[in-house]
Amino acid sequence: MTTAGDIMHRGAQWIPAHETLDRAAQLMRELNVGALPISDQNERLCGILTDRDIVVGCVAVGHDPSKVTAGDMAQGTPRWIDADADIRDVLREMQDHQIRRLPVIENKRLVGMISEADLAHHLTGDQIHTWAENVYAPTPTR
Numbered sequence: 458m459t460t461a462g463d464i465m466h467r468g469a470q471w472i473p474a475h476e477t478l479d480r481a482a483q484l485m486r487e488l489n490v491g492a493l494p495i496s497d498q499n500e501r502l503c504g505i506l507t508d509r510d511i512v513v514g515c516v517a518v519g520h521d522p523s524k525v526t527a528g529d530m531a532q533g534t535p536r537w538i539d540a541d542a543d544i545r546d547v548l549r550e551m552q553d554h555q556i557r558r559l560p561v562i563e564n565k566r567l568v569g570m571i572s573e574a575d576l577a578h579h580l581t582g583d584q585i586h587t588w589a590e591n592v593y594a595p596t597p598t599r
Contacts, residue, residue: 461547462540464579465561465569471496474503474528478511481527494535494560494567495527502560502567504531537562538571547571548584552591 472481472493481493485508495504506527515525536554538547540563551559551571561569577585 459544461538461542461561464575465571467569469570472527476527478522478525492558495531502535504535555592
């Protein structure tokens with residue numbers, strides 16, 4: 458059985474909710490990543506911050522990234538997966554919630570992230586195709 462822990466990228470780092478978006482952008486550059494999990498004061502997942510969130514949700518609307526915090530950008534219920542979860546559960550979680558990055562948690566601590574690149578390295582072409590169809594499918598309007 459292939460698990461989330463088998464395919465994840467190790468070494469993922471939190472951005473504390475109180476940190477500013479300019480610091481988040483610097484950390485993304487240092488780590489060469491496009492997303493950071495956001496942690497609350499107890500190092501519990503409270504959101505995901507992407508480079509796109511910083512640009513579209515802050516800079517493009519005229520806000521100062523040195524004054525807006527990662528926690529200000531956290532929206533919705535954060536999704537995650539246990540390190541021991543089967544790859545089928547990983548795919549289902551990402552597809553059901555149409556997400557492209559998934560934090561991996563072990564013993565209530567962040568141990569890694571699963572991204573599209575991680576999936577591409579570990580899945581068959583058919584599995585990637587099905588995943589992409591579901592994740593990138595238009596969401597129904599209500």
